Amino acid sequence: MKAIIQAGGKGTRISSITGDTIPKPMLEVCGYPILYHQIMNLKKSGITDIIIIIGHLGNVIKEYFKDGQDLGVKISYFEENQNNLLGTAGALYYLKDKINEDFIFLLADVFIDIDFKRMIKFHIENNAKITLFAHPNSHPFDSDLIVENNNVVLDFDYKTNDRTKYNYKNIVNAGIIIFSNEVLDLLNEEKKYSYEKDIVVPYIKTNKVYTYISTEYAKDMGTPERYEMVINDYKTGLCKKRNLENKQKAIFLDRDGTIIEYIPFLNKVSQVELLPLASEAIKKINKSEYLCIIITNQPIIARGESTIENLDEIHKRLETLLGENGAYIDKIYYCPHHPDKGFEGEVPELKIKCDCRKPNIGMLEQAVKEYNIDLSKSFIIGDSTLDIKTGENAKMKSILVKTGQKGLDNKFDINPTYISNNLFEAIEIIERGIKNEF
DSSP states (O other): OEEEEEEOOOOGGGHHHHTTTSOGGGOEETTEEHHHHHHHHHHHTTOOEEEEEEOTTHHHHHHHHTTSGGGTSEEEEEEOOTTSOOTTTGGGGGGGGGOOSOEEEEETTEEEEOOHHHHHHHHHHTTOSEEEEEEOOSOGGGSOEEEEETTEEEEEEOTTSOGGGSOOOOOEEEEEEEEOGGGGGGOOSSSOOOHIIIIIHHHHTTTOEEEEEOOSEEEEOOSHHHHHHHHHHHHHTHHHHTSTTSOBEEEEEOSBTTTBOOOTTOOOGGGOOBOTTHHHHHHHHHTSSEEEEEEEEOTTTTTTSSOHHHHHHHHHHHHHHHHHTTOOOSEEEEEOOOOOOOOTTOOGGGOSOOSSSTTSOHHHHHHHHHHOBOGGGOEEEESSHHHHHHHHHTTOEEEEESSTTTTTTOSSOOOOSEEESSHHHHHHHHHHHHHHTO
């Protein structure tokens, strides 16, 4: 599979650092240009045939990388006319005859450390025509978001929309895409094209556009602040640690009584209210090497007190509230089952004993499978004996918080590893433990 890197932009947002002599993709992260890090990441995944689209100060890029032989890859170039810029995708019109298979397309101002083999496997298994690498971020309110259902892209929710009237999932397009070569048929004349509006959007109606939602490291470096953040993350090793070829650490959180106010069988969007300091606690997780994952029992589905669609809206409200405060959840798992029968409107096929309902560890096992998580180096935090028992069943470290049910549900005899007053203090315990290696 080939890779095409769009490195022709001027980088006006970060010109205070680049000036007039360095193209944006040549900004260095710990001694090497961003573009170098991208190429080496591609090479690590077995992708060695690379085309770089250059424009502004493109000669600097060509002089540095040449034909790529010294790096063990093959690099060729397409140079845009600076008097006739082609947008993010216009150059692809001129590359049609060089592309006869699916290819990776990425923007050169995104710092990455990802396992492309996983993304390619996802693309192939879903028979996708387009696969967008996506992730949650700390500023969804000013980001273009992907609207999806079971990973099938339905629409884009642009940051210019009035989002005060609805809630949203925090799923951001990262500028890393796998395209089928047949999508290039949409580029039928020499002109400026946007890869998103002129290729992705027209293909949405085919139901063959998928989003690959990942926790791996992919950060836009288009502003000085984000550039400095990437440098810090690289120095601490966070970029490499987030690559899913490496074992991950996670902090699993209960939802009700741990992150939001505890309301038994909560089933209304209006009932979602963050607990004090919950956003600040989750921001700490987001900045750490741990993934932030919710696992929650939701018997309201089996009991007929909520639909899946309504639960999705509840979770959108949670993600919106967290996003407004600069925090995000990497993944939400829920169990819709409930073994007890006799509820009016119940869903018979969900009234079963399952492996996913806490204190069983099915949701944890699913997370392990999807995110390569080492449970022995992970934590579970919750407000009930049910949560702590789940951790014990998975042989994990656990923290009982004195919010919500405060561990007074008395369903199980438990022995939590730690006890804290709230989620924020629980994360501080973990931080102290990291420094002391527990």
